[in-house]
Amino acid sequence: MNNIVNIVINDTPLQVAEGTSILHAAKMMNVHIPTLCHHEDLCVAGNCRICVVEVENDPNLVAACATPVRENMHILTNTSKIRTARKHILELLLTEHNINCIKCSHSNSCELQHLALEYRSDEEIFIDLRKPSRTDVSSYAIQKDDSKCIRCTRCVRTCAQLQGVNALTMANKGNLAKMSTFKEKPMAEVVCTNCGQCINRCPTGALTERTYIEDVWNAIYNPKKHVIVQTAPAVRVALGERFGLKSGHRVTGKMVAALRAMGFDSVLDTDWSADLTIMEEGTELLSRLKKVLVDGNTSTVLPMFTSCSPGWIKFVEHIFPEMIPNLSTCKSPQQMFGVLAKTYYAKKKEIDPANIVSVSIMPCTAKKYEANRSEMRDSGFQDVDYVLTTRELASMIQQSGINVLTLKNETYDSVMGESSGAGVIFGATGGVMEAAIRTAYELVTGREVPFDELRITPVRGFDGIKEASLLLENTTEEYRFLEGVELKVAVAHGLANARNLVQAIKDGLVSYHFVEVMACPGGCLGGGGQPIPTNIDIRAKRMDAIYKEDEKMSYRKSHENQEVLTLYEEFLGKPNGELSHKLLHTYYTERNRY
Amino acid sequence: MATELKRTELIFREDIDHSALIRKIMKMGKDSFITELIESGLKGRGGAGFPTGLKWKIVKEDPNPVKYIICNADEGEPGTFKDKEILEKASEKVIWGMALAAYITGAKEGYIYIRAEYKYLSTKLKIAIDRMESHIRTLGINFKLGLIFGAGAYICGEETALIQSMEGRRGEPTNKPPYPVNKGYLDRPTVVNNVETFVNAMIIADIGAEEYRKLGTKASQGSKLFSISGDCSKEGVFELEMGMTVQQFVDEFGDGDTKAVQVGGASGFCVPRKEFKNTIIGFEGVPTGGSMKVFNSSRSMYNILENYLIFFEEESCGQCTPCRVGTQQLLHGIRAVKRKEKPKIYLDELLRLAYTMKYASKCGLGRSVGNAFRSIIENFREEIVY
Known part of the structure; x- marks a missing residue:
């Protein structure tokens, strides 16, 4: 229990818990202090110094973000000394910063630009220190432009603290200090998982997604091409933010209408292939359980890890290559969709797959990399041609001149457009697990999961690592070998949590049958391609929206998705069948650790 | 005395x-x-x-x-x-x-x-x-x-x-x-x-x-080792009582033509001749970790300052804005004034910046860069400009 201390901010007394930062205390009384290096999700750095304030009896200014309040502290937040310092600091940052704002894709979310406007920094006081630099475009997903970096280290802290990846780090010192990678290698060659969390937290445009907007427009404008689009579950709960709607406002129908109006030939849903993923992954889990529990097969390992999150996949390949056998061989929903679009869909619609351009709208930057993996060409073509983030879609909608908010709701096309609530919740941490349990439990016992309204609450929420167990009783004939088994599962989101969980599994401290990992905090709803800014409140609202979307669906379980069942009937045969294996499953590669 | x-x-x-x-x-x-x-x-x-x-x-x-x-x-x-x-x-x-x-x-x-x-x-x-x-x-x-x-x-x-x-x-x-x-x-x-x-x-x-x-003064007790270098009659490490004036020091160690003494190294203060008599070496005057650099009239204070700033530009850790960018601006600033690319009143802008660095930097390095800068600019302005 913290002690309460008495402080005074700008003549107003306030009681706050000891240890609260000045910044936080000021916020509690609606006093705004500008920040740049500070981010709610990250540890305190205190290095940009823009938040300096005056404390009585201290000759120096102190950083509000990094200074805890103490009893009888008198704080001033707007004095001549503070203003001079802040203005100087801002000017100093601007002398290093590439201020070609008009050409910057993060212009609308740039915190430095907002501050420059706030302080009306219209004249250059100091000498231009900008150095020419070349943007690192080696990665399929993430671009790094050092000329826009203000050395706030948010990206470095994101990569280390939230993601435990450490691909980004500060290099050199003094005037040469810069955000860099191991030995300044290109982003494509380092341990980067392409999760894009750094992009979401970069206060400027130093880190951005690699964009494919022009390619997509060109495909749409090309009359010979049949351009189809799939939208991931988490996009619909965040896209509205870019059009002034509150976080968590669902825009599914309007998004579908906009995509159709923009000229996509068919607007389809990744939720559909999420349901398909459950069929494949659930079957794989049950067959692994049988191999281990009944056949005593030693080459089969448990727990099985989910494989929907491409950031997580690359993380395992880099950091825990010895755990690759634990990864489900199922492709992610995006890639299952992609390969079926150019096989099943093409056949059904009688279109030459060579003329199909497959676009996906993702909350994710790692999906851009995933689509470009050489093994993702089982259709005979690149299965998914272009991946756009939620942010890029927003830009395209703006470019198209469509007023998305005035559009009437429309529904997805068929085939590959139908989905269940289980597919929707893939967008939230714990969602894949919940969807899998809803189906697997029913498959094994013939009954619905014993949770009110199918809400499997133990795997929901924002705890870094969640655990649950479920007793399997009165099993059906086929799954009698699971009778009395307590199915143990775990869920982690954010790669730092994943790292801890995998390490604990490796060390034998914990054991599970099935583990879901999402690379991003909160799962896909907090993905690296989502609208900026991000924080826990925004993510919580998006999560609420995901579960609301689930509850409004007429089907809530993946195995009830009629279009998925038709797919098996007409094309694939059965889950984990021969064709499934050829098209829907994949393999992984060990990668370097730097 | x-x-x-x-x-x-x-x-x-x-x-x-x-x-x-x-x-x-x-x-x-x-x-x-x-x-x-x-x-x-x-x-x-x-x-x-x-x-x-x-x-x-x-x-x-x-x-x-x-x-x-x-x-x-x-x-x-x-x-x-x-x-x-x-x-x-x-x-x-x-x-x-x-x-x-x-x-x-x-x-x-x-x-x-x-x-x-x-x-x-x-x-x-x-x-x-x-x-x-x-x-x-x-x-x-x-x-x-x-x-x-x-x-x-x-x-x-x-x-x-x-x-x-x-x-x-x-x-x-x-x-x-x-x-x-x-x-x-x-x-x-x-x-x-x-x-x-x-x-x-x-x-x-x-x-x-x-x-x-019994050694030293009220604010600076004891004795202290001084590293003495520059234009001096004898150089090396000497143990001296705290609390002497710069004048006393110069009388003993100077070469007879001392123009300024840099007390406390690059992050310390530059004491000009006119201040020798009333500047005490110690916590009540100019504190020092031991570095005493003596400059005679053959030295250009511009070169000395530029040298210090090159040092700081490189040795700042680079994390906080006032220090990382401030040191660069001070260095480029005096060069620009010397080359007449900036008017001499630009030095006043730089002095204000030096104060911001003192107030707002994260650690002692950034806070003390301004010491040498201010004491040299304020006392030897003409050497910087011309």
């Missing part, structure tokens, strides 16, 4: 039985010695001048069972070489001083963080450490001491950056609070003292606070 300098011969005195001294302190009791140390007025000899007794007291009173003693031997201030001299000639006293700190505070482990250039001293130090460890064990005190070498960054002389470096991290200062006395090396309470400070603690253990206080 007496013009003669008071020399002292305490630091390099050789007739001390360290082990006996520790026994004496053990008899005296930890609290009494801390009182003694506080009364002696000893302030950290690295330059910042935090009261040593208070530092030890805070660590002693911390209930944490694991504590550390760290000797800061990352001597990097331009023009300072007195720690090297101590480690060469009186390493025993440093090591025993650390043992004393360990005994007082209850630390069981310590490290000497030493700059890589002093690696040649490592054998000598290791022998002395072994001897101290076995001696002190016979007194019932367990204290293990190790050596850690720096990697050449000036900033790692700043105590929190030093600790970061020891922990294998990037050598960058951290936010204060928490201070190392509460949360230092491996998040444990830690005493970080300069080489000379540990020696002074041993001197106080030997002669007592009363004797010690």
Whole structure:
């Protein structure tokens, strides 16, 4: 229990818990202090110094973000000394910063630009220190432009603290200090998982997604091409933010209408292939359980890890290559969709797959990399041609001149457009697990999961690592070998949590049958391609929206998705069948650790 | 005013039985010695001048069972070489001083963080450490001491950056609070003292606070080693009483044509001739970690300032804006004024920036860059402009 201390901010007394930062205390009384290096999700750095304030009896200014309040502290937040310092600091940052704002894709979310406007920094006081630099475009997903970096280290802290990846780090010192990678290698060659969390937290445009907007427009404008689009579950709960709607406002129908109006030939849903993923992954889990529990097969390992999150996949390949056998061989929903679009869909619609351009709208930057993996060409073509983030879609909608908010709701096309609530919740941490349990439990016992309204609450929420167990009783004939088994599962989101969980599994401290990992905090709803800014409140609202979307669906379980069942009937045969294996499953590669 | 300098011969005195001294302190009791140390007025000899007794007291009173003693031997201030001299000639006293700190505070482990250039001293130090460890064990005190070498960054002389470096991290200062006395090396309470400070603690253990206080002035007690270089009649390391004026110093060490003295190295103050008489070297005037650079009239103050700023531009850790960009702006700024690319009133803008750096920087480095800058610009403006 913290002690309460008495402080005074700008003549107003306030009681706050000891240890609260000045910044936080000021916020509690609606006093705004500008920040740049500070981010709610990250540890305190205190290095940009823009938040300096005056404390009585201290000759120096102190950083509000990094200074805890103490009893009888008198704080001033707007004095001549503070203003001079802040203005100087801002000017100093601007002398290093590439201020070609008009050409910057993060212009609308740039915190430095907002501050420059706030302080009306219209004249250059100091000498231009900008150095020419070349943007690192080696990665399929993430671009790094050092000329826009203000050395706030948010990206470095994101990569280390939230993601435990450490691909980004500060290099050199003094005037040469810069955000860099191991030995300044290109982003494509380092341990980067392409999760894009750094992009979401970069206060400027130093880190951005690699964009494919022009390619997509060109495909749409090309009359010979049949351009189809799939939208991931988490996009619909965040896209509205870019059009002034509150976080968590669902825009599914309007998004579908906009995509159709923009000229996509068919607007389809990744939720559909999420349901398909459950069929494949659930079957794989049950067959692994049988191999281990009944056949005593030693080459089969448990727990099985989910494989929907491409950031997580690359993380395992880099950091825990010895755990690759634990990864489900199922492709992610995006890639299952992609390969079926150019096989099943093409056949059904009688279109030459060579003329199909497959676009996906993702909350994710790692999906851009995933689509470009050489093994993702089982259709005979690149299965998914272009991946756009939620942010890029927003830009395209703006470019198209469509007023998305005035559009009437429309529904997805068929085939590959139908989905269940289980597919929707893939967008939230714990969602894949919940969807899998809803189906697997029913498959094994013939009954619905014993949770009110199918809400499997133990795997929901924002705890870094969640655990649950479920007793399997009165099993059906086929799954009698699971009778009395307590199915143990775990869920982690954010790669730092994943790292801890995998390490604990490796060390034998914990054991599970099935583990879901999402690379991003909160799962896909907090993905690296989502609208900026991000924080826990925004993510919580998006999560609420995901579960609301689930509850409004007429089907809530993946195995009830009629279009998925038709797919098996007409094309694939059965889950984990021969064709499934050829098209829907994949393999992984060990990668370097730097 | 007496013009003669008071020399002292305490630091390099050789007739001390360290082990006996520790026994004496053990008899005296930890609290009494801390009182003694506080009364002696000893302030950290690295330059910042935090009261040593208070530092030890805070660590002693911390209930944490694991504590550390760290000797800061990352001597990097331009023009300072007195720690090297101590480690060469009186390493025993440093090591025993650390043992004393360990005994007082209850630390069981310590490290000497030493700059890589002093690696040649490592054998000598290791022998002395072994001897101290076995001696002190016979007194019932367990204290293990190790050596850690720096990697050449000036900033790692700043105590929190030093600790970061020891922990294998990037050598960058951290936010204060928490201070190392509460949360230092491996998040444990830690005493970080300069080489000379540990020696002074041993001197106080030997002669007592009363004797010690007789040296120096009210604000700056004791004696101090000075690293003297530049245009001087004699150069090297000298032990002098604190509290002399720059005039006294120049009379003794100057070459007869002294224009300015840089007290405290690149992060210290430049004292011009007209201020020699009324500037005291010590915490009441211009503090110094020991560096004294003497410049005669043949020197260009522009070149000196430019040199310092090149040093800072490179040696700033680069994390905080005022220091990283500020140092560059000051350097480019004076060059621009010299080249007439900026008007001479631009120097006033730079002076204001130097104040911002002082107020708003994260650590002592950024806060003190402005010292040399302001004292040179304010006193030798014409040399910068023309």
